[in-house]
Amino acid sequence: MTTVIDVQGVSKQFKIHHERHQSLKERLLHPKSGSTEVFHALADINFSVASGETVGIVxxxxxxxxxxxxxICGVLQPTSGDIRIRGNLAALLELGAGFQPELSGRDNVFLYGAMLGFSRRMVDEIFDDIVAFSEIGHFIDTQVKFYSSGMYVRLAFAVAVNVDPDILVVDEVLAVGDERFQAKCIDRIRRFQEEGRSILLVTHNADQVRSLCNRAIALDxxxxxxDGPTQDSLRIFREHLLEDSVELDRSGAQANVSIDAITTPSGTFDVKSGASMHFDVDVTSHGAYSGNFVMEIFTRSGMLISRNDAQGSPVNLKPGSNRIGVDLAQIPLLDGVYDVNVGIVEHQRNTVIAWREQAASIQVSYGGREGGIVELGASIRQA
Ligand SMILES: Nc1ncnc2c1ncn2[C@@H]1O[C@H](COP(=O)(O)OP(=O)(O)OP(=O)(O)O)[C@@H](O)[C@H]1O
Ligand SMILES: [Mg+2]
Structure with a gap:
């Protein structure tokens, strides 16, 4: 397979200047005063993306x-390292990057097209599709600075997906549009995947990463x-989060919590479709702690089937061993293996204090004839 993005040893440093003197006069009199701090925003990043791959960045x-x-898009120059791109790349960077605020939506579309090497005629050809996809209507002739963030993203996304890129780079912005537009964007991204294009996707939405990406990179x-299979990267990322919160915990008198085991009374996670299920989660806590219990169930393809109501699942951990019982009244799933993630989220800071990705796998067997993933118990009769 061809490599379409190759990132080798990339570092990026920003110089941040701290002023010691406040007034303009003093700054003019002492131009060299203050100190410059070098901030390492990226340190020695190495990875490559093959054509047809969708890679999430969390x-x-x-x-x-x-x-x-x-x-990667060439908007910033790395301080060191090398980035090679093969093919056309269209980017949807964070809000504010990309469009000229003083220009209208229309002019921005042409400007962006020109930046990608499109002639005016070529942009003319796709212009109507762009406006239609964006649902911006007559606002296309309004200066972009008057756009709402949703309108901005809609237009930017419409441009990026209509310029026929080999590589699509999307930064977070999907979270800005309303739910319907988001669904439309996700649909378009899936189509891109089917067409074998490469996608690099930044999002805070772990479900989106799971469902769209087979591979994820975690930065901290x-x-x-x-850098690896999505589930693994998310697990490593979450464990890293835990280490950070343990750091915080040491400075306060907080506990440090770990999920040790998840077990069933019968010792097996094999169940029949429609049956109830009970499992116990053993948790060791160093200190008293109150939080909310979170459980997620996924299909093997990474689709979230269910997440419990965490707000309605408070747990009070005591120092030492704790056992949390989980009752599932009825498992309406059809044949398959389903992965279970469990965790405890702290109330106030809304931080994850303990997490086990793929803590257990439930094997469901189903004897009926419905297809799909859930049993609805449909009965059909002619009226
Ligand atoms: N132009 C700049 N000058 C100085 N520091 C910068 C500049 N751009 C980014 N940084 C710093 O680099 C770090 C990384 O920023 P970046 O925007 O890449 O983070 P991010 O992972 O995209 O965060 P978010 O999830 O909030 O979008 C931050 O600490 C930020 O303050
Ligand atoms: Mg960002």
Whole structure:
């Protein structure tokens, strides 16, 4: 397979200047005053993307995701390292990057097209499709600075997907549009996947990464902490989060919590479709702790089937061993293997304090004849 994005040893440093003198006069009198701090936004990033691959990039705020995408798109120059791109690349960078605020939507579309090497005639040909996809209507002739963030994203996405790129780079922006438009974008992304194009996707939505990406890269503080199958990268990323919160915990008097085991009374996670199920989650806590229990069930293809109501699932951990019982009244799933993630989220800071990705796999067997993933118990009769 061909490599379409090759990132070798990429680092990006920003110089941040701290002023010691406040007033303009003082700054003019002491131009060299203040100090310059070098900030490492990316450190030695290495990975490549093959044609047809969809790769997710996850990380906290400030971990370097947007900086990485900007380097890949050529908006920023890496301080060191090398980036090679093969094919046309269309990018949907974070809000504010890309369009000229003083120009109308129409002019921006032509400008963007020109940047990608499209002639005016070629942009003319796809212009109506762009406007139609964006659903921007007559606002296409309004200056972009008056657009709402949703309108901005709709137009930017419409441009990016209509210029026939080999590589699509999307930074977070999918979260901005309303749900219907998001669904439309996801649909379009799936079509791109079927057409064998390559996609690089930054999102904070773990479900989106799971359902769209077969591979994910996790960044933390400018370092690449994981690159591999989505489930693995998300697990590593979450475990990293836990380490961070343990750091915080040491400074406060907080506990440090781990999920040790998940077991069933019968010792097996094999169930019949429609049956109830009970399992126990053993948790060790160093300190008293209150949080909410979270359980997610996924298909093997990464589709979230269910997440419990965490708000309605408070747990109070005591120091030492704790056992949390989970009752599933009825499992309406059809034949298949379903992965279970469990975790505990802390109330106030809304941080994950313990997490086990793929803590268990439920094997469901089904004797009936319905198809799909859930049993609805449909009965059909002619009226
Ligand atoms: N032009 C710049 N000058 C100085 N520092 C910058 C600049 N651009 C980004 N940074 C810093 O680099 C770090 C990484 O920023 P980046 O925008 O890449 O993070 P991110 O992972 O995209 O975060 P978010 O999830 O909030 O979008 C941040 O600490 C940010 O403050
Ligand atoms: Mg960002």
């Amino acid at each position: 990380g906290h705020n400030g971990s370097g995701k947007s900086t990485l995408l900007k380097c 503080g400018g370092l690449m902490i994981a």
